[in-house]
Amino acid sequence: MDPLSDVLSLLKPRNYMSAGLDAGGAWAIQFPEQGLGIKTGAVVTGHCWLMVEDMEPVRLDEGDCFLLASGKSFWLGSDLAAPAMQASSVFWKSRNGGIVTHNGGGDCFIVSSRFALDGSDAGRLRRMLPPVVHIRGRPETAALRWPVERTMQELREPRAGGLLVLQQLAQMMLVEALRLHMAQGGERDGDSARGSEAGWLSALSDRQIGAAMTAIHADPPRRWTLQELAAQAGMSRSTFALKFREMVGETPMDYLTRWRMLLAADRLSRTSDPISQICISLGYESESAFSNAFKKTMGCAPRQYGRRLVQAAGGMEEGADALGGSLVG
Structure with a gap:
């Protein structure tokens, strides 16, 4: 997609x-x-x-x-x-x-x-x-x-x-x-x-930065390098890195990691796939490297993530009930 x-x-x-x-x-x-x-x-x-x-x-x-x-x-x-x-x-x-x-x-x-x-x-x-x-x-x-x-x-x-x-x-x-x-x-x-200000959707609409973002989303497990992503954008590595950070708010490698972790979080929330399988599917050979990246990005270890989801779901239901009376709010 x-x-x-x-x-x-x-x-x-x-x-x-x-x-x-x-x-x-x-x-x-x-x-x-x-x-x-x-x-x-x-x-x-x-x-x-x-x-x-x-x-x-x-x-x-x-x-x-x-x-x-x-x-x-x-x-x-x-x-x-x-x-x-x-x-x-x-x-x-x-x-x-x-x-x-x-x-x-x-x-x-x-x-x-x-x-x-x-x-x-x-x-x-x-x-x-x-x-x-x-x-x-x-x-x-x-x-x-x-x-x-x-x-x-x-x-x-x-x-x-x-x-x-x-x-x-x-x-x-x-x-x-x-x-x-x-x-x-x-x-x-x-x-x-x-x-x-400049943000994700604005970056995606940019011809050069959008091309690199599309490449990341098309193949997240690939071992992307900064040089390869710059080539996707048709830019030099240094110019690409600067423009990407200015538009997206983070480095290309940080964006790649964050997108991988969001995909992992989605898998953890809706499947019973083992962590070892998820980490391999996202380009990580080591489960420990994947867990460290997940904890840094998501704020908790993958095995703790499910418990936080249960707590968050309860809060969201309460919020939806509180807002239910406003028709066009």
């Missing part, structure tokens, strides 16, 4: 709610922290403002889409000066999706989807995505408009099998939003990741 598919496969995003908000007049809604999840949304008609904690406000016009992966609280409203209502007081009657009409409706219609992340190391993996993505409605975003419009139709005219259709459309919206962000080069303008 390609690197984006690899990461999303380990994140295991599971859409558990898609909804619509039909707002009118002067309005504003404050949403709580999102916990370990991802939120996508699109303005179908009208316009509004989006404010994410510790970030500058962003105006969302008709056709604009957004993706929130930081887990921070956020605010949606018609006017930056409008007094905000808590999301729980707006959506308390619609815990299971559908369309909510607020303040009479008619001025701004938003469709949105929320994803829980079922991957064993979703927290680490989510940090590979930009915290906020803003994509303006332009002709080149037609691939994203289609699932948005279909979602609106399914919400307005519920039919048999609608839940499954909404889940598939939500997955399409998530992937298309990330694709468009990559196509735009991850630039820090009004069309992309507000508050996001």
Whole structure:
């Protein structure tokens, strides 16, 4: 698979709610922290403002889409000066999706989807995505408009099998939003990741660094050298090492090790494969070398990892229950 598919496969995003908000007049809604999840949304008609904690406000016009992966609280409203209502007081009657009409409706219609992340190391993996993505409605975003419009139709005219259709459309919206962000080069303008410096997705969209990352993901057990990865990028070794670190935030060899350990963690979480088999499949001849790398990257030895997963799973369930009442939060 390609690197984006690899990461999303380990994140295991599971859409558990898609909804619509039909707002009118002067309005504003404050949403709580999102916990370990991802939120996508699109303005179908009208316009509004989006404010994410510790970030500058962003105006969302008709056709604009957004993706929130930081887990921070956020605010949606018609006017930056409008007094905000808590999301729980707006959506308390619609815990299971559908369309909510607020303040009479008619001025701004938003469709949105929320994803829980079922991957064993979703927290680490989510940090590979930009915290906020803003994509303006332009002709080149037609691939994203289609699932948005279909979602609106399914919400307005519920039919048999609608839940499954909404889940598939939500997955399409998530992937298309990330694709468009990559196509735009991850630039820090009004069309992309507000508050996001150079990061994983921006590096992946870079022709040279992206080529090296794709090579790593295509063959993680290979004994890659810095020179071989630089050749994949078509760069000198020193220039490649500097640019990779600037864009990704770590050295190429550290990235390779971290990706291997994330793959190992996924195997440990969903299979009963022995550690000796996992380490060989990821290019390690010595189980002790693999265990040392795993502990350095993941914070515990492979044999301790399962116990931590059980504890983390309990905390995630509590967080999901606490957030369950907010329709478009």
